[in-house]
Amino acid sequence: MPTATLNTTQCEECALPVSDDALVPTIEGDRLCDACAAELSMCEQCGTHTRATSHTVSDEYLCSRCLSGWTRCDRCDLYTREITAIVEGPDVCESCSHDYERCGDCGARARYTETVEGGDEVCTYCRNENYHYCEDCYTLIPYDNRCCEDCDDGTGHDSVHNYSYRPQPLFHGEGPLFLGMELELITPHTQFGDAVDLAVGQLGDLGYLKEDASISPCGFELVTHPMSWEYARTRFPWQLLNKLRLLGCRTDTTVGIHVHVSRAGFSSPAHIYRWLKFVYRNESQVTTLARRRSRDWAEFSPEARSRAGEYAKGSKHGWGRYQAINVYPEHTFELRVFASSLYPRQVKAALAFAAASVEYTRALSAAQVARRRGWEWSAFTAWLRSRPDFADLLTELEVLRCAC
Structure with a gap:
């Protein structure tokens, strides 16, 4: 065997x-x-x-x-599932990230920070993007301020607040969508006081005035409290703009209109995404309506456009606030594209576009996008024609020959 x-x-x-x-x-x-x-x-x-x-x-x-799928911390050399990118620093684990200061503006952890007026620490990126030194001392202040509060000599008008002034908002009209306008204008030195008194008297509790160092040589920023489009259309003192122009106030390419759109006015992150996508896809028509294309103050950057999905979900990290749509504010999106104006129809059109674009994209479906070219400007203007409350916007588009 x-x-x-x-x-x-x-x-x-x-x-x-x-x-x-x-x-x-x-x-x-x-x-x-x-x-x-x-x-x-x-x-x-x-x-x-x-x-x-x-x-x-x-x-x-x-x-x-x-x-x-794990990553080694560049600081302690231990492996971790969660990694934190440090501004101008290493990629570290959560434990090591607490050894770095958190930026008071963007919320990121940073290797280097600087103290700004008010005591907050900001990262180098936000410092370069948003701050400069006070004209009279070495305090870091927002770019839109000329000097810090300690160096303010008080020679300005009592009714023109510091740029950092943020009163409790007073809501006017019915939501959910509210608009807040910031209109920058230039005044003659000799008429500054009269222009301020006129604006304050006409605005009442609807708005207030602020300093803005970007306005040269003399002027102020007219800021409204949140308004519904219907309230703005029927209750804002539109003749104030004509009266300011008759006083010698003016606008030019250095000043703009910023429209804040309330985040609460959107029905969902998907709605926010559709709105962001619509505005960025129609850059040519939007800049025609805005009467300017500003790379310095309201850039349509491809990087910001590519992050629409992240912004719709609440991300605020990106390419700075000087984008066509500034996503940094906590409660609003800031539409920065418009040139300033003291002509009522042009200013109405700016506010109306902010409101109309949000409402147009609220119920925009995939089928409308695929079969009816819903992203296209012509679909938007066709939608406008059936809504009389946006007649001011449609008229301005027809004047500018971009209503189709």
Whole structure:
């Protein structure tokens, strides 16, 4: 009778003959005897022998297979599932991230920060984007301010507030969508006081005036409290703009109109995404309506456009506030594209476009986009023609020859 043979193999480390079922597998693919395997490490998660384990932030030693998708912290060298990018610094684990100051503007952790007026610490990116030194001292202040509060000599008009002035908002009209307007205008030095008194008297509790260092040589920013479009259309003192113009006030390419659109006025993140996408897809028509194309103050950057999905979900990290749509404000989106004006129809058109574009995209469906070219400007203007409350906008579009 034939003799049965024993199925033996060798340890791949010491070459000792060992039966096949007694060999111990390793993560690296080796098969070792018990003695050689005992000299190796063992993964604390899967229990497999391995020639090397790595230390994690949870104080475990894991094999390379169990560490798939993990990242090594550049500061403590431990592996982590969650990594934090430090502005001008390393990529670190959550524990190490607490050793870095949080920027008071963008919320990111930063390797270097600077103190600005009010005591907040800001990262280098936000410092360069949003702040400059006070004209009279070395305090960092918002770019739109000329000097810090300590150096303010009080020679301005009592009714013109510092740029950082933020009163409790007073809502006018019925929501959910509210609009807030910031209109920058230039005044003659000799008529500054009269222009301020006129504006304050006409606005009442609907708005207030603020300093803005970007307005040269003399002027102010007219700011409204949140208004519904219907309230703005029927209750804003539109003749104030004509009266200011008759006083010698003017606008030019250095000043603009910013329209704040309330985040609460959107029905969902998907609605926000549709609105952002609609505005960015129609850059040519929007800039025609806005009567300017500003790379310095309201850029239609492809980087910002590509992040529409992130912004719709609440992200505020991006390419600075000087974009066509500034996503930094907590409660609003700031539509910055419009040139300033003291002609009522042009200013009405700015507010009306903000309101109409939000309402148009509120119920815009995938079918309308696919079959009726819903993203296109012609579909939007066709929608406008059936809505008399946006007649001011349609008239302005016809004057500018972009109503189709």
